[in-house]
Amino acid sequence: MLKYIVRRLIGAIPVLIGLSIILFLFVRLLPGDPAIAILGQHATPALILQVHQSLGLDLPIWVQYIDYVGGLLHGDFGASFINGRPVLEDFLLRFPATIELTVAALIFAVGLGIPLGRLAARHPNGWIDGIVTVISLFGISVPIFVLGYTMVFIFAVQLHWLPATSQIDARLQLPLVTNFVVIDAILAGRPDALVDALKHLVLPAIALGSIPFAIITRITRASVLDVTNEDYVRTARAKGLTEKRVDSRHIMRNAWLPVTTIIGLEVGGLLGGAVITETVFSWNGVGSWVVDAIQNHDYFVVQSSILIFALIFLVVNLVVDIGYAFLNPRIRYA
């Protein structure tokens, strides 16, 4: 097992190096001068040169790359062109909000997707299966922003059941310690703030979780159906085992494998989707921050946040793969 983990960790190194090169070259080689982004179109050549020197853009490109990677290894992800604040600091400030949203979306997607997929697989081609199939078809076909606005219109504007924007009612004046609003509400011992924070999470989490929910439902259904037709399941039933035992010990244990892989892959999609969800719901996370950075041509923020996103995605996939190897011993020896 340890050997497998080490092999996977070593395998991630070239990907990280490649990623840093691609992102670095993107910012340097594509049209648009960062100095002009900072100074505006009417900057004088002298001022542009000065900015180039202060950002190290006048050095040979390979020196710039080594400086950049050296910085990364020391946790220096550069600073925003616009306000001069370190990228990592701002990222960490906003990241809890994104984690909260992503985790809530994942709980929704897994918590609803797996039972629905199992239910559909138990009655293949019946009316329940039909309804589940239609729901999951809508899940993958309705864009996050369309679902987001529809839910805001129904549940916030018309019915006034749930709030439409932000993470918590500012009037509650919850002191932020960890920046995870839900955790801060618990730490402060404020049930009113906790309920309010959870209410704020519902709509964004459903919007963001809709696509992974649909995919997890489909994969669970297909995977359970696949296993149900295996010989060993028939043998288990023939031995006279209870249906519950067949389901838990023989079907689900094997059906979990593809489902786990998909859940891991969907985390990347969730991080990407957070960009759009946070914009719809004015959620103060990393996603809306990246969109602002793009609109302001704040290259370092865009470059570093994509790098951090990719890093998280790689780590999550590594954890999933290790979990997968743990669940399925065949992988370890492959």
Next chain:
Amino acid sequence: MTVGAASISRPVRERASRGLWRDAGRRLLRNGPAIVGLVCILIFVVGALLAPVLSSYDPSVGKLVDRMKPPSPAHLMGTDLLGRDEFARVLYGARLSLQLGTISVVFGLFFGIVIGAAAGGLGGKVDALLMRIVDVLLAIPGILLAIGIVAWLGRGQIQIMLAVGVSYTPIFARLLRGSLLALREADFVLAGRSIGASRLRLLVRHMLPNALTPLIVQATLALATAIIDVAGLGFLGLGPGDPRVAEWGEMLTDSARFLQSAPYLIFFPAAAIVISAIGFNLVGDGLREALDPRLRR
């Protein structure tokens, strides 16, 4: 038990095969959901082609006196803030969305096939290098990659197609490589090699045609996500940015503030995106089942 017996006897009763694609086409046309999907797509294709016939309004020009009118016989889907006819904008938007979505996927397919074929066909160091590049691209969430590319290249139709296309490239490349690797040891490839066929000939004439099936299914499904991604870029303010053309995602962003007063301005472009995505998803699923009947249950 009866299921097993039926599946064993079926091949005997089935008529002689008329070729993979013909058989698949027949199966596709017998698949109810796929037909619904084809109809959805057809509605938009016809709407896009006949836009000037179906609507007499110019999608980019409006009368300010007609602004924010709810749906009526004169304006079937109402008018927007600038008095432009919403129906005309949805129709012309179909043109743009279908075009951007399709060409993005074609871009992705082209790069994906070149990379996947080189990796799976040549193997060795080329394979290792190309797959590391693919790994890097796969590590960035697709929409984020597309956002990044448009942010750097600037707004515009070609930039959008390139951005969305590049975000699909690693998926197609990896899929094709996997199929090619599986085919490498197939009997017909070994037979070809044994009579002295060159590597290139084996790859292009024998392996590629047999490896394209999963790619075509994936590409059809990708059309659905491409339309959503293009609209998503428009929604984030990274659309074509050309006031002369209507784009569904941009139409949504422009109308978001009128959610309460004029929900129809959001409803129609949103419905257009959803229906076209459903269409491509249903056809993609149908195609997958038609090409691999074992998947049908």
